[in-house]
Amino acid sequence: MITPTTYPTRIEQQDTDFTFRASISTMICSVLNVAGLDANAKGFGVSDLNVDNHTWVLSRLAIELDYLPAKFETFDIETWISSYNRLISTRNFILTNQSGTKFGEATSQWCMLDLKERKAVDLSSLHENYGKYVLGDLNSTIARPKKLAPLTHPTKEHTHQAAYSDIDFNRHVNALRYLDLMLDMVPFENLALSRALRVDLQYVQECYYGDNLTVRYQKEGNVTMFEILRNQTNIAVKCQIEWF
Amino acid sequence: MITPTTYPTRIEQQDTDFTFRASISTMICSVLNVAGLDANAKGFGVSDLNVDNHTWVLSRLAIELDYLPAKFETFDIETWISSYNRLISTRNFILTNQSGTKFGEATSQWCMLDLKERKAVDLSSLHENYGKYVLGDLNSTIARPKKLAPLTHPTKEHTHQAAYSDIDFNRHVNALRYLDLMLDMVPFENLALSRALRVDLQYVQECYYGDNLTVRYQKEGNVTMFEILRNQTNIAVKCQIEWF
Numbered sequence: 292m293i294t295p296t297t298y299p300t301r302i303e304q305q306d307t308d309f310t311f312r313a314s315i316s317t318m319i320c321s322v323l324n325v326a327g328l329d330a331n332a333k334g335f336g337v338s339d340l341n342v343d344n345h346t347w348v349l350s351r352l353a354i355e356l357d358y359l360p361a362k363f364e365t366f367d368i369e370t371w372i373s374s375y376n377r378l379i380s381t382r383n384f385i386l387t388n389q390s391g392t393k394f395g396e397a398t399s400q401w402c403m404l405d406l407k408e409r410k411a412v413d414l415s416s417l418h419e420n421y422g423k424y425v426l427g428d429l430n431s432t433i434a435r436p437k438k439l440a441p442l443t444h445p446t447k448e449h450t451h452q453a454a455y456s457d458i459d460f461n462r463h464v465n466a467l468r469y470l471d472l473m474l475d476m477v478p479f480e481n482l483a484l485s486r487a488l489r490v491d492l493q494y495v496q497e498c499y500y501g502d503n504l505t506v507r508y509q510k511e512g513n514v515t516m517f518e519i520l521r522n523q524t525n526i527a528v529k530c531q532i533e534w535f
Numbered sequence: 536m537i538t539p540t541t542y543p544t545r546i547e548q549q550d551t552d553f554t555f556r557a558s559i560s561t562m563i564c565s566v567l568n569v570a571g572l573d574a575n576a577k578g579f580g581v582s583d584l585n586v587d588n589h590t591w592v593l594s595r596l597a598i599e600l601d602y603l604p605a606k607f608e609t610f611d612i613e614t615w616i617s618s619y620n621r622l623i624s625t626r627n628f629i630l631t632n633q634s635g636t637k638f639g640e641a642t643s644q645w646c647m648l649d650l651k652e653r654k655a656v657d658l659s660s661l662h663e664n665y666g667k668y669v670l671g672d673l674n675s676t677i678a679r680p681k682k683l684a685p686l687t688h689p690t691k692e693h694t695h696q697a698a699y700s701d702i703d704f705n706r707h708v709n710a711l712r713y714l715d716l717m718l719d720m721v722p723f724e725n726l727a728l729s730r731a732l733r734v735d736l737q738y739v740q741e742c743y744y745g746d747n748l749t750v751r752y753q754k755e756g757n758v759t760m761f762e763i764l765r766n767q768t769n770i771a772v773k774c775q776i777e778w779f
Contacts, residue, residue, distance in 0.1 A: 304571070304581065308699070309706045309744075316700070327548070337548065362704070455552070455726060456560070456715035460606070462553045471700035479744060482699060500723060 293424055295371035295385075296332070298325045302364050312359040312485055315474060315532075316467050319354060319490070322384050322397045323466070325368045329382075333424055335417070340403065345412055348404045348494075349466055350379065351436035354397040355489045356386070365389055371426045377413050378402060380421075383431045396433040437491045439529040442518050445507035447476055453502045464498040469528045473517040476508040477532075487535040496527040537668055539615035539629075540576070542569045546608050556603040556729055559718060559776075560711050563598060563734070566628050566641045567710070569612045573626075577668055579661070584647065589656055592648045593710055594623065595680035596736045598641040600630070603729050609633055615670045621657050622646060624665075627675040640677040681735040683773040686762050689751035691720055697746045708742040713772045717761040720752040731779040740771040 306317040313321075330336040330347065340346055360366060369385045379400045386395035403412040414421070451457075451472060459465040470492065474482070498504055498521045505520040513534045521527040550561040557565075574580040574591065584590055604610060613629045623644045630639035647656040658665070695701075695716060703709040714736065718726070742748055742765045749764040757778045765771040 304704060305568075307704045309702060309704055311704055324549070454719035455721070455723065456719050458553060460548060460551045460553055460555055475698035475700050477699070479699065 293426065295369045295426065295429065296329055297367045297369045298328060300325070300366055300368050302360050302362055304362055307362045308482070310359075310483055310485060311362050313361075313364075315359070315488070315490060316470050318356060318359065318395070319352065319397075319470060319492075320467055321368060322352075322354060322399070323349070325370050325384065326382055326399060329370050335421060344406045346404050346406055346461070348402045349399060350402050350494055351400040352397065352492045353399075353433060353436040353489065354384075354395065355433055355487075356395040357487045358394060359485050360388070360394075366394070371429065372421075372424050373398070373426060373428050373431060375414050375417075375421065375425060377415050378411060380414055381435075383428070383433070385430060396431060398431065398433050398435060400436060436493065437531065439491060439493050439516070439518075439531055441526060441529075442507055442509045442516055445509045445518075447508040448505060449476060450503055450505045453498055453500055453504055455500070458500050462499060464502070464504070466494065469494075469498075469504075469519055470530065472504065472506050472519065473508075473528075473530050476506055476517065477515060481534075484534075489533045489535075491531045493529040494527075495529065496521055496525055498527050537670065539613045539670065539673065540573055541611045541613045542572060544569070544610055544612050546604050546606055548606055551606045552726070554603075554727055554729060555606050557605075557608075559603070559732070559734060560714050562600060562603065562639070563596065563641075563714060563736075564711055565612060566596075566598060566643070567593070569614050569628065570626055570643060570645075573614050579665060585650075588650045590648050590650055590705070591645045593643060593738055594646050595644040595738070596641065597643075597677060597680040597733065598628075598639065599677055599731075599733045600639040601731045602638060604632070604638075610638070615673065616665075616668050617642070617670060617672050617675060619658050619661075619665065619669060621659050622655060624658055625679075627672070627677070629674060640675060642675065642677050642679060644680060680737065681775065683735060683737050683760070683762075683775055685770060685773075686751055686753045686760055689753045689762075691752040692749060693720060694747055694749045697742055697744055697748055699744070702744050706743060708746070708748070710738065713738075713742075713748075713763055714774065716748065716750050716763065717752075717772075717774050720750055720761065721759060725778075728778075733777045733779075735773075735775045737773040738771075739773065740765055740769055742771050 308314040373383045384397040517530040519528040552558040617627045628641040753760045761774040763772040
């Protein structure tokens with residue numbers, strides 16, 4: 292019987308920020324690493340897809356955390372594919388601490404891209420090998436990633452030209468680098484508080500080396516909203532952080 | 536008998552750049568991680584020193600590589616303390632690939648800092664527990680890190696304000712982040728070539744959140760030189776890359 296797989300994770304010193312806790316980027320990075328490991332282990336990772344010139348592309352992600360784990364804390368990330376249709380495969384995660392308490396959940400939506408045609412691949416072509424790993428929602432209670440609206444009255448803006456250290460092996464700006472650029476807009480003192488939070492991320496368009504990324508920031512009560520414009524025109528990434 | 540310790544290392548997908556090889560940052564990060572692991576394992580890591588409010592601070596580093604390893608390549612990093620005096624402890628590294636061929640070497644110089652007094656600690660106080668781990672140069676042939684001169688005629692300059700994603704748990708700009716900012720000045724096409732190289736890094740002064748980092752670039756033949764000014768005045772970091 293196919294069941295979710297659990298990956299033990301540990302917060303190393305280099306994963307922490309000035310609060311001696313994992314940063315939000317570290318936590319999302321951990322979840323994405325586990326997604327990659329699990330897909331590889333089951334034969335549909337990026338290396339397997341590359342044979343056909345296909346790759347996974349993260350479209351949306353939501354993560355909810357009761358707290359950010361401290362330095363050297365260990366926890367388990369349980370992951371499985373919950374559903375898929377022709378365009379989107381959804382992978383869920385449950386994070387459990389060493390006392391056996393669930394302290395976080397995440398859900399991610401992925402498209403498959405044909406690198407040659409630069410077009411989405413119909414996921415029904417995966418049917419046989421993939422379908423057996425699809426387990427439904429199980430113990431997952433997290434709401435699916437939100438569709439985020441454009442900002443109405445951004446109060447801060449910062450422009451950064453995408454450089455070598457921002458791009459990944461695909462020559463795109465790295466998914467986590469967008470997040471870093473957005474978190475860099477949050478006042479330092481707000482990042483010092485360890486609070487429960489929910490992050491919604493929506494990747495709309497890829498950005499490349501040399502592109503101008505304009506990061507916009509807007510705050511409404513306990514919700515911080517961001518968007519990144521590619522070359523002053525199209526929205527490339529949207530993000531929202533709710534602090535509880 | 537105390538001998539050098541060997542740490543197996545593997546280049547994961549997220550460690551590679553657009554050339555599908557490890558980036559220079561990845562290689563230096565691997566070496567620094569091994570330094571941390573080895574010091575921890577032997578009882579004089581950052582966590583041990585923190586008890587006395589001390590920490591290790593990287594002062595200079597040199598690395599020589601015949602090539603940058605490809606994605607999923609595995610190799611061994613052998614490390615040991617080669618010498619120390621009152622101010623500086625020197626740790627060396629030899630990198631050996633899966634065919635048993637040495638393809639790289641590194642050497643690093645560390646000071647110990649008293650975090651309360653913000654002053655260097657006299658390393659002779661470590662004598663008893665530390666001295667037995669000091670093994671001399673052994674098979675190391677790399678020249679010690681160079682003392683680098685200020686740039687005479689920089690041809691490019693870029694200013695970046697140190698943000699949340701640039702700083703580490705110490706509230707300083709991360710040692711590798713300086714390197715990224717400098718490599719971001721190198722023309723993209725130069726980074727596409729996999730060549731033997733030597734990097735010399737010299738950390739002169741710490742930079743903090745909000746500081747203006749001015750990155751300067753100068754090229755002379757096969758040598759690329761960089762320096763980072765803190766708030767338009769003092770040189771904080773110097774670096775030189777020789778491409779062979």
